[in-house]
Amino acid sequence: AQSVTQLDSQVPVFEEAPVELRCNYSSSVSVYLFWYVQYPNQGLQLLLKYLSGSTLVKGINGFEAEFNKSQTSFHLRKPSVHISDTAEYFCAVPNSNSGYALNFGKGTSLLVTP
Amino acid sequence: ETGVTQSPTHLIKTRGQQVTLRCSSQSGHNTVSWYQQALGQGPQFIFQYYREEENGRGNFPPRFSGLQFPNYSSELNVNALELDDSALYLCASSLGQGGVYTFGSGTRLTVV
Numbered sequence: 001a002q003s004v005t006q007l008d009s010q011v012p013v014f015e016e017a018p019v020e021l022r023c024n025y026s027s028s029v030s031v032y033l034f035w036y037v038q039y040p041n042q043g044l045q046l047l048l049k050y051l052s053g054s055t056l057v058k059g060i061n062g063f064e065a066e067f068n069k070s071q072t073s074f075h076l077r078k079p080s081v082h083i084s085d086t087a088e089y090f091c092a093v094p095n096s097n098s099g100y101a102l103n104f105g106k107g108t109s110l111l112v113t114p
Numbered sequence: 115e116t117g118v119t120q121s122p123t124h125l126i127k128t129r130g131q132q133v134t135l136r137c138s139s140q141s142g143h144n145t146v147s148w149y150q151q152a153l154g155q156g157p158q159f160i161f162q163y164y165r166e167e168e169n170g171r172g173n174f175p176p177r178f179s180g181l182q183f184p185n186y187s188s189e190l191n192v193n194a195l196e197l198d199d200s201a202l203y204l205c206a207s208s209l210g211q212g213g214v215y216t217f218g219s220g221t222r223l224t225v226v
Contacts, residue, residue, distance in 0.1 A: 032212070042220075
């Protein structure tokens, strides 16, 4: 089954600094990839998705991600973070063995401090 | 359009009891999936319903069961509750299998 690995459990960063959250996926014939954000005590909100086409995907709140087939990666980036970006970020991939429901990574906790 | 709504938002149950959680899918969506998110963990897939039929299941025991209704709303039932069932339960809906999933805010279940 398709799976993703998030390489960092916690990423501390200062406000207005750039950030990269790393995600690697298991190789497959075709890949759809997603990043979701979860603010404290809330559900998941879709940040961005890669379905096909351009490998650079832009999402909400100034985030973007690049699909890299040779490195099987889909890292999330933001050039300048805000305090309000403090949240849990999840990378996810559909599982063809489960009706294409999502397999999630363990999450990366982004902590933005002044 | 309305999003995915879940009820209740919080509940506390005693070990051994049974619980039913409810989910209303986003308008026009015919696929509903359920996830369990333990504290500090990523969501774990429980099962998915497509047009009222279960079409995928994760590694959860049979005491986790569900239903999808003709209006595509869904229920998650858990029997013989255990302490480890304490978690945030998330419902997500999409148009078709492999579509983009919209998540609800979840139900926080505490088993004591």
